[in-house]
Amino acid sequence: MPKIVDHDERRLELVDATWRxxxxxxxxxxxxxxxxxxxxxxxxxxxxxxxxxxxxxxxxFSHVFNRTNERIAEVTAGKAGIAALRAFCVEVLPLDEERINEARIVIPFWQKAINDPGKAAIHRDSMEQWHAAILEYLAQARKSGDVSSAVDDSTVAGHLLNMLLGAQIAAALAPHGQADLGLAEQLEAFLALLTR
Structure with a gap:
């Protein structure tokens, strides 16, 4: 009897091999x-x-984005405002080997997206989704009085998103074995500027 192959599982095995x-x-x-x-x-x-x-x-790339979104959904469940924003950012930041490897997938994808409108659209849609989530958390934080920054939320969200993406580049280019780049502390400093 022929072996039944789970095609979705096989695709994920190939993606994991690609990451390695x-x-x-x-x-x-x-x-x-x-x-x-x-x-x-x-x-x-x-x-x-x-x-x-x-x-x-x-x-x-799509799998990295979906997997990150699954983690984000888990850690932000039941949270709002600054707590949700912090949890969101921690899941995007390359703070461990798994997320550093995810960054190593994303960066070559970005390079290809520069000259490929289809890939650029995938990236743009992904970032619009994250930007909207950050805006929602900021609006909640303003409503609760936790954020009082004079800078408008769209600018803050764009700044934070660029910081997260830049962190992926820094982690992917860090010397092998250097996982701690102070990214968690930088995030806390950024959030402190919003909540003062």
Whole structure:
């Protein structure tokens, strides 16, 4: 009897293998052959799931974003205002090896998005979703009196979002093994400026 294959599970296995290869060898080293070997599959076994490296990278970016959003939903459940904003940011910041590896997927995707309108749209939609969430948390914090900054919420949200994205670049480029870049302290300092 033929083995039943869970195609969604197989795609996620390939994405995990892609992350491991990129973490070790960089995006250029993440060839389809290397990814197949890392995942324990024959090279041709990837084609039905991802016909090209480009389709795999796009799926990997979407998976990073979705996985981050799942974590955000878990940690912000029942929270509002500054508490929700802090929890949101902590899940985006590359504070551990898993999230640093996620940054290593996102950065090559951004590079490709510069000249690819489809990928640029995926990134833009993702950032609009995060910007809206940050705005919601800021509005809650203003309503409760926790934020009194004279800077308007849209500007604050844009600043915070750029800080989070920049942190991903800093973590991905940090020397191997250097996980603590002071990002948690920088976030707390930013939030303190809003709540004074």
């Amino acid at each position: 290869i990129i973490a070790r060898l960089g995006i250029e080293g993440a060839t389809m052959r290397e990814i197949a070997t890392e995942a324990g599959f024959a090279n041709g076994a990837l084609k039905p799931y991802f016909p090209t490296k480009d389709t795999l990278l796009t799926f990997a």
